[in-house]
């Protein structure tokens with residue numbers, strides 16, 4: 549499993565941020581996920597989705613004392629998008645504001661925002677939606693973090709621009725640094741999307757995927773650019789344990805397992 553520890557920690561922290569402290573530690577959640585995969589004897593790429601929710605306790609919106617549950621689903625998974633090289637549009641919906649919700653936390657309620665933006669984009673014939681934050685800065689894709697490339701510089705919005713703190717984002721920042729690229733976390737203006745050399749999305753399900761058109765403007769000539777391709781290849785190596793210094797990102801499920809599962813906490 550790829551970055552299991554970080555995914556379990558994000559789940560526990562996300563729950564804590566919304567007063568939903570779980571009666572299990574991140575390490576215990578990880579153990580539960582490992583047990584599920586072992587019992588199912590997964591032999592292919594699986595997407596893993598742990599989800600915490602409140603149960604018995606009444607209808608009061610103060611759910612702090614309600615019973616907490618964690619369920620884990622794992623299922624064979626191929627690709628999030630049907631095609632490689634995405635056509636996207638800036639959504640008419642803004643990313644949930646930090647003054648009303650906690651976009652940094654992976655809270656299911658935030659996904660109504662992502663879902664509405666996704667459906668709007670698909671109805672208009674695009675592959676994915678890109679959201680701005682309340683201030684009009686670039687935030688992220690409906691289910692992915694966003695990076696732009698300018699020469700040898702890779703930039704992505706900082707966490708205060710209402711983004712989910714993606715684990716793939718963090719992984720790609722580390723890999724880009726390893727590759728000798730300059731890495732910057734900085735606010736990105738909408739207009740920069742149209743002039744960047746390359747744009748790509750990152751996410752557990754999406755992995756690393758090139759954005760080749762934004763609002764009808766072609767990016768990097770309408771195909772994945774060279775830096776995106778290098779980062780994509782490096783990510784693929786990392787997930788498969790082919791980068792010795794990053795082997796600690798992987799948790800083996802059994803001695804014979806050759807493929808990594810992806811946890812989507």
Ligand code: PMP
Nearest residue numbers: 691692693712714715716751752
């Ligand atoms: N932003 C949003 C809104 C997402 O749903 C996801 C997918 N989990 C991401 C970013 C990427 O996060 P991660 O790399 O941890 O999957």
